[in-house]
Structures are given as C-alpha cells and as structure tokens.
Amino acid sequence: MIKIEGISKQFKEGIGSKKVRALEDLTLEIHKGEVFGFLGPNGAGKSTAIKILINLISPDTGHASIMGKDVMDKDTRRYVGYLPENPYFYDYLTAEELLWFGGKASGVSLKVIRERTEELLNKVNLHAARKRQLRTYSKGMVQRAGIALALIHDPDVVILDEPMGGLDPIGRKMVGDIMMELKAQGKTIFFSSHILTDIERFCDRAGIIAGGKLRLVDRLDTLLSGGLTLEEVFLKEVEKAGGGIEV
C-alpha cells in the first residue's frame, strides 16, 4: 500500500551552513488495512518522511509510492488523507467551507461533500461551530477540523502527523475512536507520534526512527516480546542513534 524504498534527504539550514541529514536510506512498507505507528523523538525525521509521501518535499535518492503510484504523481493524493503537524488553515474560512474545498479539490460531488461534511463535523464535535470562521477556533478545534478535512474524500490511506498534538483528553479519545473506526473500515493508517501510549493503543506495527535512520520495525507484540516495555525499547534505540547526524 505504502512503499518507501531507500529514501535519503539532506537539508541545508542556511547559506554556508552544514547540511543536516534528515533521512538516511529509509526503506519501509505498510500493508493494506494496517495501522502503522512511526515513533521517534523530535527532529528524528518522521515529518520529513511524511512530507515526502505527500510530495511537499522530494527525496535526494530513493522512491516512494502509494497504492502502486509514484507519490510525485498528483493523482496519488486522490486516495490519501493528510493531517499536517500543528495544522494551520485559512483564518477567514468556516469549517464548512474548508471541507467544501477539500472535497471539491479531490473531485468529490457536491451531494457527497454535504453528507460527509455533516457526518464528519458531528464526529469531531464541530457541527455547532461549522459556520464560524477558523480564526475563532481554539488549537484543539483547528486540529479536529484538520482531521475532518483529511477524511472528507473518504481516502483509502490516511497519513496523520502527530494527530494527538494540541488535543485535550476528550479530543484524544475522539481521534482515537476515529482511528479505530477507520481501521475497522479497512483503511490503511500511517501516523507519527512521540507519545508511546498512542502507538501501543492503535498500532499493528510500529517503526522507531531516530537520527534520520529507521532503527527498528516490527509487529508491536514482537517488539515487546523481549520483556521490555515500549518505552524501554524506544529509549534504547534513541540512545544508540545519539541524535542528528551531521555530514
């Protein structure tokens, strides 16, 4: 479903500054209907990998595809729902207009957009605020609007970058329920997090990334079979990586 093959990416942080390797030879495959958790500390390369899948940045080397289609092909994103980390949307649009845009730009009919908008805004508890401009929303409300936007076109693949960020416990439960529902519908979910309990609760498989390198990837039960907790496994791998790699 999602295939990442040998992807590397370096960034230059400013004129004359050293290059920082954000990703190094990342190879990963996520199967249909799977919930995959991408676990790593801040700056580990999680968001970089996700942005490559959405074609917001292009890899220096390697190749990525979703449902057999190159991620560079814009039509691939017809089947992909994406929630960025700390999403920010247009201040003067309402949640309804935001979802209208998401649906229309993805080629969804107006009738379906109306039905899905009603359903999704109820699900993320924004129905009452649907006609309010987004600049009046709290951080958690914006995050929930972002989740509704990611799902408006009923995508087969859902990519969520820190979906629980900025949410209160009620919001976190809400997003958790949505993820379980998507899983039950057979959707493929790829989400990044540095919150271990989220990974433990929702994932079939998880990958630990640190310093731009994928350190470990396996089924969750296998990762925990050695008697270690996920926290211990995670800390061990991060320690091995020793932070970012400068070249």
Place this chain on the structure above:
Amino acid sequence: MTTPIWPIAVITFKEGIRNRAIYGISIFALLLLGANILISGMMMQELGKVAVDMALSTISFTGLLLVLFVGINLMAKDLDKRTIYMVLSRPISRPQYIIGKFLGVILLILTTISILSIFAIISIFMVKLSYPGYFPRFSWPLVLLAISFITIALILLSALTFLFASFSSTSFITLVLTVVSYIIGQSITDVKALVEAPQTVGIKVSSVTVKVVQAAYYIFPNLSIFDIKLQAAHGLPISWSYVFWAVSYGVVYTCLTIILAGIIFRRREFP
C-alpha cells in the same frame, strides 16, 4: 474530473474579501472620494480635470494598497503559515495551485475595483452636476478606459507578486521586490528617455548606465503605459491601436510572469 483550480480561486477570493485590511482600505478610499467633492468645490478652476484625476488616482492608489497588503498575503501567508500543506495535499499540481490562487486574486481585484469605481463615478457625477461648465471635453468612456487600464496594471503587479513569492522565503521580501518593481515600472520610460538623450538636460551618462537602464526597460513591466489618468482628465482621445497594444502587453506580460512563477514553484520544497 473537475479541475481543482476553481476551488482554490474561490477560497482565495473568500479569504481576501473577508480580510479586515480590505475594510480599512475601502474606508480610506471612500474618504478620498468624499474629499474629491469637497476639494473640487474649493478649486473653482480646472475643476473637471481635478475631479477626474483625483477619482482615478484614488482607485489607482487603493488598488495598489490592495495588491501590496492583501494580495501578497494571500500567496505569501500560505508559505509563511504553511496553509499550503492543506492545498498541496490534494490532487493539485504546483502550476494549478499558482493559477488557482492568481484567479482568486484577479477576482478580488475586479470586485474591489468595481465597487470603488461606482463610488468614483458617483463623485465625478456629483461634481459634474454641480459645476457642468467645467466639463467641456469630459468623456465617460475615457474614464472607464482609464479604470480598466488601472485594473490591468494591478493584475500585472499581482502576477509579479506571485513570481517573487515563488522563490522568496518571506512575505516581506516579496513586498519589497514588488514595491521596487512598481517604482521602476512607473518611471522606467522617463529614465530611459533621459539616459538615451542626456545632452537635452546637460548631463553625462556612462554607457554602462545606459545599458543597465535599457536592460531594466525590457525586464521590468512598463506600468506607465497603463497610466492614462491625464488623458482622461483632459478628455484627450486614445487611439484604438494604443488600447490594443497596451492590453496585449499587459496580458502577455502577466501570462509569462505566471508561467515563470509556476515553473519556479514546481521545484520548490516545503520542509
């Protein structure tokens, strides 16, 4: 399959027209147009010319404020605040994004200029009604042509903001580059004429300066050709061939600028 260009244009227009800066700019314009009626009443000479010139200048200046403070933000804020993620995560190509955004800005300019024009026309009409003797060569078609030319110049300037935003890292750089281009675009014809015939004013100009000015003349947009406020104020006729060439120049320059912005934007990354 429907094109995603239209939804982008619609949200861009809505985001622009609801921006609070628009209200400030509009109130400022209405005050100027109101002042037009008052000031004209005090002049009592060349009154028709003053009324037309002031109304057209108000539209032109307000349009410039609109492009600089609302138009630039519509594209540059997408990059600054990363709202572009939500747009580009849809099945939208980079050139489609640029075209959609640009159409939204064009809609915004057309709407704002149309509303301002109604008030400008009312202000001229009221002065004309009060002092009909001062409008011997006045022509409404010329006023409308002048407004159309202002609109074309503003659309061209907006295209430039898209080009600058396609490669600059902040909206401030885009703003500075646009202002510089506007100033050069307004004065380049006069400067070129001056450096090519310096003896007429008794100055010496190096050949390098002449070459630089000539290069600037062909690179920067010649905005002065869209400035026919003077002709409209004095009721001087404009030939059809001038209109044709000016409009063609505006359309071609705008299209080329947007194509170039699309090409640059295609390669841009959003880390």
